[in-house]
Amino acid sequence: xxxxxxxxxxxxxxxxxxxxxxxxxxxxxxxxxxxxxxxxxxxxxxxxxxxxxxxxxxxxxxxxxxxxxxxxxxxxxxxxxxxxxxxxxxxxxxxxxxxxxxxxxxxxxxxxxxxxxxxxxxxxxxxxxxxxxxxxxxxxxxxxxxxxxxxxxxxxxxxxxxxxxxxxxxxxxxxxxxxxxxxxxxxxxxxxxxxxxxxxxxxxxxxxxxxxxxxxxxxxxxxxxxxxxxxxxxxxxxxxxxxxxxxxxxxxxxxxxxxxxxxxxxxxxxxxxxxxxxxxxxxxxxxxxxxxxxxxxxxxxxxxxxxxxxxxxxxxxxxxxxxxxxxxxxxxxxxxxxxxxxxxxxxxxxxxxxxxxxxxxxxxxxxxxxxxxxxxxxxxxxxxxxxxxxxxxxxxxxxxxxxxxxxxxxxxxxxxxxxxxxxxxxxxxxxxxxxxxxxxxxxxxxxxxxxxxxxxxxxxxxxxxxxxxxxxxxxx
Ligand SMILES: Cc1cc2nc3c(=O)[nH]c(=O)nc-3n(C[C@H](O)[C@H](O)[C@H](O)COP(=O)(O)OP(=O)(O)OC[C@H]3O[C@@H](n4cnc5c(N)ncnc54)[C@H](O)[C@@H]3O)c2cc1C
Numbered sequence: 001x002x003x004x005x006x007x008x009x010x011x012x013x014x015x016x017x018x019x020x021x022x023x024x025x026x027x028x029x030x031x032x033x034x035x036x037x038x039x040x041x042x043x044x045x046x047x048x049x050x051x052x053x054x055x056x057x058x059x060x061x062x063x064x065x066x067x068x069x070x071x072x073x074x075x076x077x078x079x080x081x082x083x084x085x086x087x088x089x090x091x092x093x094x095x096x097x098x099x100x101x102x103x104x105x106x107x108x109x110x111x112x113x114x115x116x117x118x119x120x121x122x123x124x125x126x127x128x129x130x131x132x133x134x135x136x137x138x139x140x141x142x143x144x145x146x147x148x149x150x151x152x153x154x155x156x157x158x159x160x161x162x163x164x165x166x167x168x169x170x171x172x173x174x175x176x177x178x179x180x181x182x183x184x185x186x187x188x189x190x191x192x193x194x195x196x197x198x199x200x201x202x203x204x205x206x207x208x209x210x211x212x213x214x215x216x217x218x219x220x221x222x223x224x225x226x227x228x229x230x231x232x233x234x235x236x237x238x239x240x241x242x243x244x245x246x247x248x249x250x251x252x253x254x255x256x257x258x259x260x261x262x263x264x265x266x267x268x269x270x271x272x273x274x275x276x277x278x279x280x281x282x283x284x285x286x287x288x289x290x291x292x293x294x295x296x297x298x299x300x301x302x303x304x305x306x307x308x309x310x311x312x313x314x315x316x317x318x319x320x321x322x323x324x325x326x327x328x329x330x331x332x333x334x335x336x337x338x339x340x341x342x343x344x345x346x347x348x349x350x351x352x353x354x355x356x357x358x359x360x361x362x363x364x365x366x367x368x369x370x371x372x373x374x375x376x377x378x379x380x381x382x383x384x385x386x387x388x389x390x391x392x393x394x395x396x397x398x399x400x401x402x403x404x405x406x407x408x409x410x411x412x413x414x415x416x417x418x419x420x421x422x423x424x425x426x427x428x429x430x431x432x433x434x435x436x437x438x439x440x441x442x443x444x445x446x447x448x449x450x451x452x453x454x455x456x457x458x459x460x461x462x463x464x465x466x467x468x469x470x471x472x473x474x475x476x
Contacts, residue, residue, distance in 0.1 A: 003028045004322065005091060005106040007081045007251065009038030010136075011308050012112030012289030014062065015315030021071045023323045029073045030104065032093055034080035037137050038064060043308055045140045046163065049147070050170025059137060084109070084255030086275070086282050108284050108322045111252060111265065111273070112315060115245035115290035115306050120158065122216055128223030131239040134163060146238065152176055156226055156236040158216055160187030162338045164242035165199070168208045169341055171238075179209040179234060181216055181226075190336055190347045191399050194366075194464070195385055198401045202343045245306050247291040257282065264293035264304045269328035270321045271314055286322070288314035297331035297418065298350050298396055299360060305332045335414045337407055346410035349397030349417055352387060363390045365450045365461055369443040371405035376435035382406050386413070386423065386447045393422035393455050398447075405438070412444050423451035 004020055006013045009031040020029050031038060039062035047053045064075035078096040085091070090105045117133035125131060130150070132143045146152065155171045157164045160182035168178040180187065180203070186196040187203070187210065200210050211228065218227040219239070226234050247264045258266040258274040265287040266274050273285040289311035296303045310332050320327045335348040355362045364387045370379040382402030388395050398413040400406045416426065426448020433440050441449075453459040462470075 001026045001028065002107040002322070003105065004030070004108045004110070005081075005104060006031045006110045006112065007091070008112040008114055008289070009033035009075060009077070010040060010042065010112075010114065011311035012114075012315040012318075013110065014039040014067075015312045016110050016112065016288065016319045017067070017073050018071055019316045019319035020322065021073060023319060025072075029071075031067070031073060031075045032079045032081050032091075033075065033077045034096060035136060035138060036077055038062060038067065038075055038077060040137050042136065045134055045137070046166035046170045048140060049143060049167065050173035052170070052173065056137075056141075059140075081251060084251060084257075084285070086256055086285060089284065106284070109286065110315075110318050110322075111285070111287040111291065112289040112311065113248040113251060113291050114311075115247050117241060118244050118246055119241050120216075120243055122219055124219035128219045128239065130223035130237060131219070131241060133241045134167065135245075143238075143240070147174065147176070150237060152237040154236050155179070155238040155240065156181065156216075156234060157240045157242055158182075159241070159243035160184075160210065160212075161189060161242060161244060162336065164240070165203065165338055165340055167240055167242065168203060169206070169339070172207060176238070177207070177209075179211065179236070181211045181214055181228060183213070183215045185213050187212070188338065188345060190334065190351060191345060191401075192352045192385060195345070195383070195399045195401050198383065199338075199340045199343060199345050202340045206341045245290065247304065249291050252287065252291070257285065257287075260293040260302060260304075262293075262304065265291050266293050271318050271329055272321075286318040288318050294329070295331040296350070297333045299358065300331070301358065303332070303334075305334045307332075307334070307336060309335065330418075333414055333417060335410065337410065342403060343401060344403060344406035345399075345401050346406055347397070347399045348410050348414040349395065350387065351397055351399060355387060355396060360396065361390060362387045362396050363451070363454055363461075364388075364463070365447065365454060367443060367447050367450055369446050370439065371402060371443070372438050373435040378404075380404065382409060382443050384409060384413075384443055384447045386451055388423045388451055388455075390455070393424050393451070395421065395423060395426075409442075409444050413447075423448050423455060427452060 041059045067073045067075045080094045081091045082094045083092045090103050094101045154177045157180045160180045171178045188196045214228045214230045216226045252265045258276040271286050273282045290306035317327045333348045337346040366385045368383045380403040385399045387397040395417050400410045427445050431442045
């Protein structure tokens, strides 16, 4: 019988715990969670604010009680693990409500403590009473109650990433006029500029104001007024800080575990933590989820992807490895998707910006096709951008923006990448077709045809920038 401790009871931690129980009925499994809730639906939180998910209980998938009754797992909520001793193989826990501390030894330990929202240091922030971030149910409850109590009419979201955009849409659904301010020239950083523009148009068409290349430099009137770098002054009832997350790795650092340049816990391929001093494997300590560094599946470079799939996959693999299976984590593509009113924006692999930064040579093609047969009512365009190696045809990444069926196209391409297929294989994918669902030449097939034409030098493409340069040259 092993005694297994898990720090963090949501995506990575809860998945590991249930898999551990299925692999062994005898092991003692204890989850420590510093907050009240375990196994809740972080990803559904913005939709609860918007009222699309109407019942708060629907966000709570399991409770400490159901974990005990269904899986015989001991969940200690309101219990923060405050230190690890890798030599004694023990952790110290502080009971959040009483302050009482005690130690627990382990045979195996998993850290899945997640990540915390970044708060920008803005002048006047400390006096504001209406600034929130969204990470968990507690944050969500605070936003929800503030909106209702203060009868919020307007909201300003700092950061146009996935969560910021989801919140903008959901606040609009609630009748709250929303604005997004982002320091970058585009929203949704995983997309390339021209793909993100489609999402921005959709936000603006639906009434969201988007301020790009700008940032909040001062918060006044206890949060009711914000001053932007551009000189604009905006009034707002609510401010959401949504500028990304940083790994919750303090525990790992003080416990002597190795962390990377941005503070993520470093693991080997089996998700075992490394000793900060010796660089050797700390064999009985594992880490998973938002807190860890991972390898990019495309080129093996180091990255971090705070998304639910990696956390869940890693949680399961850790449980398997703790039980003697020779499993390893193969890296991440960063496949992700977001709803922007009637649009779906999805991405997998590297985008052009990332490939440029890494100096990886690539070609890109963009195709726009109907999501299903044009003669069947309701057909809508999907635009797919495909990035690939001009030498080998290896697929390096893809982005898609459209309506129904956009998700499936990116999922097919993500599967193709993981399966090692090249652009030459995409025309050969035999995808399900009937008029309401697709076309006998699916948009993914078409993207493959166009990319293959390019590879075989049957055709060439001219990018928008190249075209604009040519036109300018002609007129100069
Ligand atoms: C609003 C929102 C929407 C999202 N939407 C999506 C989406 O649509 N798709 C997607 O793929 N991903 C989405 N994500 C991201 C996804 O939820 C995370 O990637 C995933 O939950 C990470 O799992 P994790 O186990 O690493 O961390 P978490 O699920 O965050 O769990 C970590 C837990 O550890 C606890 N903890 C931390 N330190 C300690 C300690 N010392 N002692 C005890 N407990 C501790 C924390 O309280 C927390 O509950 C979203 C996240 C948010 C916040």
